[in-house]
Amino acid sequence: MAPRWKGKAAEAKALAEPMSVVVSQLQSSLLESDSQGLLSGCAVLLEALPHQTELLNRACFGRPVITADKDKQWHQLSFEEALYLCFVLKCIKVVGENKCAKNDQELWRYMTAKRVGFPILFKAYSHLRRKNWVVRAGVQYGVDFVAYRYHPALVHSEYAVLALSDEDADANTRLKAWSDFHCTLRLCGSVAKTLLVLHISKNGNDAVSLSSLEHYSVEERIVTRWNPEVSRENQTMIVKK
Amino acid sequence: MAPRWKGKAAEAKALAEPMSVVVSQLQSSLLESDSQGLLSGCAVLLEALPHQTELLNRACFGRPVITADKDKQWHQLSFEEALYLCFVLKCIKVVGENKCAKNDQELWRYMTAKRVGFPILFKAYSHLRRKNWVVRAGVQYGVDFVAYRYHPALVHSEYAVLALSDEDADANTRLKAWSDFHCTLRLCGSVAKTLLVLHISKNGNDAVSLSSLEHYSVEERIVTRWNPEVSRENQTMIVKK
Numbered sequence: 001m002a003p004r005w006k007g008k009a010a011e012a013k014a015l016a017e018p019m020s021v022v023v024s025q026l027q028s029s030l031l032e033s034d035s036q037g038l039l040s041g042c043a044v045l046l047e048a049l050p051h052q053t054e055l056l057n058r059a060c061f062g063r064p065v066i067t068a069d070k071d072k073q074w075h076q077l078s079f080e081e082a083l084y085l086c087f088v089l090k091c092i093k094v095v096g097e098n099k100c101a102k103n104d105q106e107l108w109r110y111m112t113a114k115r116v117g118f119p120i121l122f123k124a125y126s127h128l129r130r131k132n133w134v135v136r137a138g139v140q141y142g143v144d145f146v147a148y149r150y151h152p153a154l155v156h157s158e159y160a161v162l163a164l165s166d167e168d169a170d171a172n173t174r175l176k177a178w179s180d181f182h183c184t185l186r187l188c189g190s191v192a193k194t195l196l197v198l199h200i201s202k203n204g205n206d207a208v209s210l211s212s213l214e215h216y217s218v219e220e221r222i223v224t225r226w227n228p229e230v231s232r233e234n235q236t237m238i239v240k241k
Numbered sequence: 242m243a244p245r246w247k248g249k250a251a252e253a254k255a256l257a258e259p260m261s262v263v264v265s266q267l268q269s270s271l272l273e274s275d276s277q278g279l280l281s282g283c284a285v286l287l288e289a290l291p292h293q294t295e296l297l298n299r300a301c302f303g304r305p306v307i308t309a310d311k312d313k314q315w316h317q318l319s320f321e322e323a324l325y326l327c328f329v330l331k332c333i334k335v336v337g338e339n340k341c342a343k344n345d346q347e348l349w350r351y352m353t354a355k356r357v358g359f360p361i362l363f364k365a366y367s368h369l370r371r372k373n374w375v376v377r378a379g380v381q382y383g384v385d386f387v388a389y390r391y392h393p394a395l396v397h398s399e400y401a402v403l404a405l406s407d408e409d410a411d412a413n414t415r416l417k418a419w420s421d422f423h424c425t426l427r428l429c430g431s432v433a434k435t436l437l438v439l440h441i442s443k444n445g446n447d448a449v450s451l452s453s454l455e456h457y458s459v460e461e462r463i464v465t466r467w468n469p470e471v472s473r474e475n476q477t478m479i480v481k482k
Contacts, residue, residue, distance in 0.1 A: 142424020162420070173417035179403070180414070182422055183383020187428045 003149045004156040004192065014150035018057070021130045023089070026055040028089040036101070037082050037094045042114055044076045044082035044094055059083065060134045060151060078137065079111045079118060080125035087210065088126055108210040117168065119208045124163035124198045127218045135161075142187060147196065159196040160188045167202050185225055195223040244390045245433065247326040253353040255391035256342045260300070260373045264330070267442040277342070278323050278335045283355055285323035285349045287316045297374055301392060302326065305391040319351045319378065319452040320359065325429035328451060329367055358409065360449045365404035365439045367461045377400075383428060388437065400437040410445050426466060 005011050006140070029052050037044040045065065048056055051075040056062055062075035062086075077085070085092045087108060093101040102110065112118045121144060121156035128135045134148040140161055146157035162174055175181050175197070188195045199219040270293050278285040286306065289297055297303055299418050302325075305315035318326070326333045327348060334342040336363050343351065353359045362385060369376045375389040379401055387398035396445040403415055403425070416438070429436045440460040446453035 139420070139423055140427065142420050142427055143419060173414065174421055176414035179380070179383050179385060180424075181383075182380055183421075183424050183428055184359070186381065186383055187424055187431075190431055192430075 003158065006154055006156065010150075010154040014154045017058070018218050019134060019150075020148065022055065022059045025133070026052070026061070027060045027089045027091045028196040029055055030085065037077060037086070039094060039102070039110065042079065044079070046077055046082075046092065048073050056113065058151065060136070060148075065212045078216065079115055080122050080135075081110060081120055083107065084126055084129055088130070096122055104160045105211055112208065116126075117163075119213065120165045120168050120200050122201050123213055123216050124161065124220065125211075128161070133159075140190060142192065143195075146193065151180050157193060158192040160184075161196045161198060162190075163200060165200045165202070168200075175237045181223075184202075185223065189225070197221045197223055242395065246394070247395055247397065249448050251391075251395040251401045255395045258299070258301075258392075259282045259390065260375060262460065263296065263300045264373070267293070267300045268304070268332045270296055271326065271330075276333045276378065277334050278318060278327070280337050280343070280351065280366075283320065285318040285320070287318055287333065289316055299392065301377070301389075313402050320356055321363050324348065324352060324363055325367055325370055327370070344453055353449065358404075361404050361406045361441050362456065364441050364454055364457050364459065365402065368439065371400070374400075381465060382432060382434065386438075387426075398434060401425075401432075401434040402437045402439060404441060406441045409441075422464075426464065430466070438462045439466055 003014075005013075005014075031047075031050060033052065035046060035048070035052070036142055037046040046056075047061060050073065053064065053075070055063070056075050063079040065076050067074060080206040081093060082092070086094055087104050094107050095101050096106075097109075105231055111122075115121070118173050122145065125135050128145070128147050134146050134151060136148070136152065136157070138144050138146045141160050142159040144163050145161040147159040148157045149155055165172055165176060175184065184195060197220075199221060201217045201219070202208075202212070203215055205215055244255075246254075246255075255427070270290075274290060274293065276287060276289070278287040286305060287297075291314065294305065294316070295315050298305070302322050303318040306315040306317050308315060323333070323335060327335055327346050335348050336342050336449060337347075337351075352363075356362070365385065367377050369386070369388050375392060377389070377393065379385050379387045380399050384401040385404050386402040388400040388402055389396055389398045406413055416425065416443050425426070425436060438461075440462060442458045442460070443449075443453070444456055444458055446456055
């Protein structure tokens with residue numbers, strides 16, 4: 001499926017500005033300013049300079065928080081986004097309520113305790129982000145994430161993503177019933193997305209530590225309906241002519 | 242939500258012909274002709290006389306099977322439909338491959354062995370049918386059933402129905418994850434149906450027998466999204482003016 005562009009200039013704009021480049025720029029900028037995120041419930045608040053705000057928006061991390069203060073811009077990061085910036089890109093620190101920076105392990109323990117199924121969700125998020133997909137929450141489509149090939153202002157999301165694990169009881173309740181499968185596929189079809197199921201396996205890593213995440217394997221499966229009319233051999237040949 | 246009629250004459254037609262009356266007529270007619278259904282895999286085939294064909298269609302049981310024989314019309318009934326006609330309305334007999342009529346218990350054992358979660362599905366089906374709802378398979382909407390207030394030719398279905406049981410492991414995989422909830426609600430919204438969740442409890446009946454079904458309790462829950470704009474008190478008052 002080709003990207004569904006938003007407007008005529010979108011394609012040129014997207015190709016001129018690869019996501020990998022934008023993320024690198026963001027990484028350097030946040031590193032340079034020694035940026036700190038602030039744990040706040042189930043989110044992380046990040047204060048950004050004006051040019052960082054622009055980079056965060058272009059790289060699609062977090063959502064701007066509207067405040068009265070015009071000089072400082074705050075961004076609300078999800079746990080996945082904050083941990084990705086902290087642990088994978090190593091460009092922010094996260095501090096708790098006591099203003100002390102948490103190390104990766106402390107942050108991991110906090111987040112896994114707060115969010116059910118977080119290890120599998122974070123593995124899925126970082127798996128796609130590392131491949132330069134833009135990953136956003138999929139709650140409005142009844143999935144874990146949606147994945148965009150370029151910036152969401154330029155394209156519609158292509159994939160509705162579910163992260164499943166046979167080993168993690170918290171992350172294995174979806175797609176067990178046929179009716180759930182039908183529901184998900186019908187909804188994906190109606191919003192022109194492809195269902196991408198990431199089957200994540202812990203490969204015997206019982207202790208769910210941040211370092212063991214590297215050894216998790218991710219199997220990508222695309223699920224689509226099989227249409228006999230389209231899939232018939234001679235029909236395909238006619239279409240190809 | 243008011244019924245969504247199909248066409249202008251639909252309402253008058255539906256009110257002139259209550260479903261309870263049509264089902265009674267069907268019941269008498271099938272009883273009179275000593276009708277027999279034939280078990281065939283996961284369906285029951287029922288041979289019908291021309292006026293019975295009309296009654297089956299009006300009462301919305303089964304689907305006509307197209308054959309070369311013009312005098313005999315066959316109808317394919319789902320397990321729920323066949324067992325409802327056999328056990329609740331007591332107007333057909335069902336025979337197996339050996340042409341011997343199965344008693345209710347034999348039929349029940351056959352069906353529960355063939356279909357995962359059948360006891361809960363049948364309880365849900367018969368619960369709604371007894372209240373004169375027309376119940377059809379909900380597979381295309383990712384639910385167990387859809388329920389129509391009148392004949393499907395006259396109205397769109399109002400409810401998308403899921404039958405859940407906390408006790409039956411086969412029937413409790415849906416709506417465990419928030420993403421599944423969101424998915425189901427969004428799909429129901431997009432096809433203008435209300436999600437009706439039937440929570441079925443066995444009330445301590447361990448043995449899943451046909452006779453114990455009577456003692457199952459059914460709790461009906463309607464699930465809708467809460468819209469703060471619509472639900473606000475003064476907003477409601479403005480709307481009411």
